[in-house]
Amino acid sequence: xxxxxxxxxxxxxxxxxxxxxxxxxxxxxxxxxxxxxxxxxxxxxxxxxxxxxxxxxxxxxxxxxxxxxxxxxxxxxxxxxxxxxxxxxxxxxxxxxxxxxxxxxxxxxxxxxxxxxxxxxxxxxxxxxxxxxxxxxxxxxxxxxxxxxxxxxxxxxxxxxxxxxxxxxxxxxxxxxxxxxxxxxxxxxxxxxxxxxxxxxxxxxxxxxxxxxxxxxxxxxxxxxxxxxxxxxxxxxxxxxxxxxxxxxxxxxxxxxxxxxxxxxxxxxxxxxxxxxxxxx
Amino acid sequence: xxxxxxxxxxxxxxxxxxxxxxxxxxxxxxxxxxxxxxxxxxxxxxxxxxxxxxxxxxxxxxxxxxxxxxxxxxxxxxxxxxxxxxxxxxxxxxxxxxxxxxxxxxxxxxxxxxxxxxxxxxxxxxxxxxxxxxxxxxxxxxxxxxxxxxxxxxxxxxxxxxxxxxxxxxxxxxxxxxxxxxxxxxxxxxxxxxxxxxxxxxxxxxxxxxxxxxxxxxxxxxxxxxxxxxxxxxxxxxxxxxxxxxxxxxxxxxxxxxxxxxxxxxxxxxxxxxxxxxxxxxxxxxxxxxxxxxxxxxxxxxxxxxxxxxxxxxxxxxxxxxxxxxxxxxxxxxxxxxxxxxxxxxxxxxxxxxxxxxxxxxxxxxxxxxxxxxxxxxxxxxxxxxxxxxxxxxxxxxxxxxxxxxxxxxxxxxxxxxxxxxxxxxxxxxxxxxxxxxxxxxxxxxxxxxxxxxxxxxxxxxxxxxxxxxxxxxxxxxxxxxxxxxxxxxxxxxxxxxxxxxxxxxxxxxxxxxxxxxxxxxxxxxxxxxxxxxxxxxxxxxxxxxxxxxxxxxxxxxxxxxxxxxxxxxxxxxxxxxxxxxxxxxxxxxxxxxxxxxxxxxxxxxxxxxxxxxxxxxxxxxxxxxxxxxxxxxxxxxxxxxxxxxxxxxxxxxxxxxxxxxxxxxxxx
Numbered sequence: 001x002x003x004x005x006x007x008x009x010x011x012x013x014x015x016x017x018x019x020x021x022x023x024x025x026x027x028x029x030x031x032x033x034x035x036x037x038x039x040x041x042x043x044x045x046x047x048x049x050x051x052x053x054x055x056x057x058x059x060x061x062x063x064x065x066x067x068x069x070x071x072x073x074x075x076x077x078x079x080x081x082x083x084x085x086x087x088x089x090x091x092x093x094x095x096x097x098x099x100x101x102x103x104x105x106x107x108x109x110x111x112x113x114x115x116x117x118x119x120x121x122x123x124x125x126x127x128x129x130x131x132x133x134x135x136x137x138x139x140x141x142x143x144x145x146x147x148x149x150x151x152x153x154x155x156x157x158x159x160x161x162x163x164x165x166x167x168x169x170x171x172x173x174x175x176x177x178x179x180x181x182x183x184x185x186x187x188x189x190x191x192x193x194x195x196x197x198x199x200x201x202x203x204x205x206x207x208x209x210x211x212x213x214x215x216x217x218x219x220x221x222x223x224x225x226x227x228x229x230x231x232x233x234x235x236x237x238x239x240x241x242x243x244x245x246x247x248x249x250x251x252x253x254x255x256x257x258x259x260x261x262x263x264x265x266x267x268x269x270x271x272x273x274x275x276x277x278x279x280x281x
Numbered sequence: 282x283x284x285x286x287x288x289x290x291x292x293x294x295x296x297x298x299x300x301x302x303x304x305x306x307x308x309x310x311x312x313x314x315x316x317x318x319x320x321x322x323x324x325x326x327x328x329x330x331x332x333x334x335x336x337x338x339x340x341x342x343x344x345x346x347x348x349x350x351x352x353x354x355x356x357x358x359x360x361x362x363x364x365x366x367x368x369x370x371x372x373x374x375x376x377x378x379x380x381x382x383x384x385x386x387x388x389x390x391x392x393x394x395x396x397x398x399x400x401x402x403x404x405x406x407x408x409x410x411x412x413x414x415x416x417x418x419x420x421x422x423x424x425x426x427x428x429x430x431x432x433x434x435x436x437x438x439x440x441x442x443x444x445x446x447x448x449x450x451x452x453x454x455x456x457x458x459x460x461x462x463x464x465x466x467x468x469x470x471x472x473x474x475x476x477x478x479x480x481x482x483x484x485x486x487x488x489x490x491x492x493x494x495x496x497x498x499x500x501x502x503x504x505x506x507x508x509x510x511x512x513x514x515x516x517x518x519x520x521x522x523x524x525x526x527x528x529x530x531x532x533x534x535x536x537x538x539x540x541x542x543x544x545x546x547x548x549x550x551x552x553x554x555x556x557x558x559x560x561x562x563x564x565x566x567x568x569x570x571x572x573x574x575x576x577x578x579x580x581x582x583x584x585x586x587x588x589x590x591x592x593x594x595x596x597x598x599x600x601x602x603x604x605x606x607x608x609x610x611x612x613x614x615x616x617x618x619x620x621x622x623x624x625x626x627x628x629x630x631x632x633x634x635x636x637x638x639x640x641x642x643x644x645x646x647x648x649x650x651x652x653x654x655x656x657x658x659x660x661x662x663x664x665x666x667x668x669x670x671x672x673x674x675x676x677x678x679x680x681x682x683x684x685x686x687x688x689x690x691x692x693x694x695x696x697x698x699x700x701x702x703x704x705x706x707x708x709x710x711x712x713x714x715x716x717x718x719x720x721x722x723x724x725x726x727x728x729x730x731x732x733x734x735x736x737x738x739x740x741x742x743x744x745x746x747x748x749x750x751x752x753x754x755x756x757x758x759x760x761x762x763x764x765x766x767x768x769x770x771x772x773x774x775x776x777x778x779x780x781x782x783x784x785x786x787x788x789x790x791x792x793x794x795x796x797x798x799x800x801x802x803x804x805x806x807x808x809x810x811x812x813x814x815x816x817x818x819x820x821x822x823x824x825x826x827x828x829x830x831x832x833x834x835x836x837x838x839x840x841x842x843x844x845x846x847x848x849x850x851x852x853x854x855x856x857x858x859x860x861x862x863x864x865x866x867x868x869x870x871x872x873x874x875x876x877x878x879x880x881x882x883x884x885x886x887x888x889x890x891x892x893x894x895x896x897x898x899x900x901x902x903x904x905x906x907x908x909x910x911x912x913x914x915x916x917x918x919x920x921x922x923x924x925x926x927x928x929x930x931x932x933x934x935x936x937x938x939x940x941x942x943x944x945x946x947x948x949x950x
Contacts, residue, residue: 172706
């Protein structure tokens with residue numbers, strides 16, 4: 001509570017994300033929202049009591065589609081972050097801890113990934129394995145690996161010189177014990193920040209892929225896809241593109257604010273921790 | 282005589298929001314040409330007092346009382362006045378010369394910068410004046426040196442530059458805050474000599490803030506002892522050291538290990554200094570005081586600083602009277618019973634490759650350890666002493682198997698463990714444990730103290746077998762900690778307590794040998810004595826052998842049976858403790874011992890101090906022949922050409938590597 005008062009931006013962000021999450025996973029269970037139900041008597045309607053966000057060119061309820069799209073976006077992003085973290089963190093851990101040839105080989109591989117423009121790489125991958133949610137998820141996940149690997153490696157490099165890591169070796173602890181039980185638990189805070197930041201990047205990338213028409217295949221609803229179709233009706237039904245776009249923007253904004261605040265809070269905490277390390281005699 | 286005081290502080294109080302009162306009513310005067318030593322442990326408020334005098338405290342600090350410097354009231358002055366005061370009247374020397382100097386400005390410009398900015402030196406004359414200032418602090422070749430940058434200067438030279446800077450112009454007051462704490466003892470001797478010389482020339486008043494009683498005894502005219510934000514005792518230096526009135530001062534002096542004698546046991550002050558935010562009621566020293574602990578007067582009333590009519594003053598309801606008891610005579614030749622050889626190190630060499638940036642080819646070697654021979658017998662303590670950069674920590678870590686050995690051999694209990702693989706070493710490491718210098722960095726910050734101590738047991742899968750939590754609780758008690766503390770995090774402990782945790786962790790596997798890497802160097806004097814006593818008790822109870830790595834020769838004399846002196850990766854002299862301290866034969870040992878300031882003002886001019894030239898050369902570019910010859914006062918042609926052999930010195934149980942080994946002052950034949 002004290003933290004929320006100190007960081008009102010992040011508190012708002014968390015509140016907004018909570019609403020989005022609740023709406024996308026709980027609302028469909030209790031509300032009659034069908035993102036696929038068509039109604040040709042009411043196409044491109046402006047917002048009304050029956051359809052809060054209006055309807056699209058096939059008479060589908062846009063609010064229902066935004067909510068269903070949130071589900072797609074969030075699950076894709078979560079899967080992508082999971083893939084990126086599960087591959088990137090161990091790469092960074094091994095590279096940073098052992099150094100030497102392992103570091104050289106692994107980090108050059110990461111550099112190769114980093115050199116590929118994310119969206120092009122994702123499009124190429126989707127071209128090969130076809131359009132599906134899984135394809136988008138894997139593609140976005142792979143582009144997230146370098147971030148995790150580099151951040152973990154930097155953190156591990158700083159930690160492994162510290163006396164308490166050396167102390168574990170002096171006690172007779174194995175390399176894997178040092179790595180997983182001593183170094184990694186001390187390295188999680190920037191990794192956590194990266195999780196939040198990558199989630200926002202992944203949502204944006206997934207939307208971009210859908211906007212370009214290579215994301216999740218229709219008729220499944222997706223924010224990017226709605227933007228793409230909506231922009232054709234910008235004059236007839238401006239809310240069609242603007243409202244999903246607004247939700248997307250606010251989601252990204254929320255995640256970024258949370259990520260930034262988290263980084264600052266953890267940095268302060270780590271700063272305090274480092275200050276105790278530097279305490280003069 | 283407050284009228285001729287350069288600085289006059291009355292009723293100074295400093296409080297920080299949320300941090301309590303750091304300074305609680307401090308009064309003192311400093312006169313021209315005098316050195317006032319302010320002594321205290323960390324958190325006693327001595328540095329905050331110094332910052333208040335220069336007006337450099339954080340703006341959030343609340344300052345009350347009066348600080349008069351000349352005609353100026355510092356507490357009421359505006360920023361511009363303060364700035365002018367700092368430029369013209371007050372010079373400050375901080376502890377760490379590395380961070381005091383700006384790394385991107387040439388030395389010459391920095392030295393004179395303040396003078397030019399205050400219009401005291403014309404810009405055109407600046408470079409000539411800068412060179413002259415450097416000359417005054419004995420920087421060789423000052424004109425060329427003035428164009429160099431701080432990284433091209435050694436630590437001792439940097440601190441001399443800072444002194445030159447602080448004393449430039451006709452400063453009336455110099456504040457030196459731990460000016461030699463970051464320096465080695467031979468370099469400290471140089472820097473203190475320069476400081477004294479410059480003071481004589483300028484007639485400035487000096488406030489010397491330090492925790493080192495030896496330095497105070499050496500340099501100060503008057504001493505003020507601070508404890509928990511107040512001056513608890515002040516007086517002429519002889520009175521403070523010979524007739525302390527306050528139990529804290531007496532306790533500090535008693536808890537100090539001495540270079541010139543050996544007490545069976547140090548007498549530490551119990552407990553911890555209080556935190557500023559949680560001061561005890563009444564006398565702040567009462568919880569640690571043997572006299573006042575049970576006195577109701579001490580528990581209710583904080584005693585005022587009272588003059589005793591002899592220029593001294595003490596803040597105590599029951600001040601001590603009389604002299605401090607004389608020191609015990611060193612009992613030479615107390616031969617300890619020796620066990621069998623536990624650790625044997627033969628011709629150990631640890632070299633680090635210097636690689637070219639581009640191709641990573643090896644282009645040279647840093648010879649950190651270059652031929653070290655040591656033997657430690659079961660149950661004894663071997664001291665390994667030397668200045669920073671001599672390779673003593675590298676030696677310890679190489680023995681422990683934490684670093685790769687280039688050549689030579691380490692045998693533990695008869696078994697060759699040189700360059701063993703990590704998995705094979707596991708077995709050995711149950712017998713041999715390491716205690717780190719820095720208790721703040723050597724404990725995993727995210728584990729509880731209990732988990733930290735239990736960690737070696739878990740690693741070796743012995744936790745349940747050996748007795749689990751009850752065993753760990755026993756270890757806590759053994760090192761003088763309450764088992765209730767097992768659930769606390771490392772950051773909730775003080776420095777001394779953390780070091781106890783480090784020792785408990787090292788004891789968990791019931792080793793035979795502990796490698797102690799500067800285990801008390803980061804601790805305050807009164808805490809240091811507690812840890813030294815603990816180590817001695819543990820050795821007696823458990824029959825441990827210690828390799829005690831340290832730079833503090835007094836502590837080493839107190840705790841060790843035998844001592845090896847290291848210089849640039851080699852042992853230059855090794856002997857039984859008392860033989861080495863009473864009859865050193867290597868010129869390096871002799872100069873090292875003569876450079877240590879003794880906490881006794883009567884011994885100031887006891888002997889001619891051997892001040893060494895220069896500082897330790899880089900181990901990447903070792904001098905030819907005897908590596909000590911460029912700094913040695915006995916060196917001649919053979920020293921530069923031939924490496925001296927490490928052999929027995931006739932008539933003493935001493936091994937020495939010197940072509941001209943011999944007593945400090947040879948007796949007339």
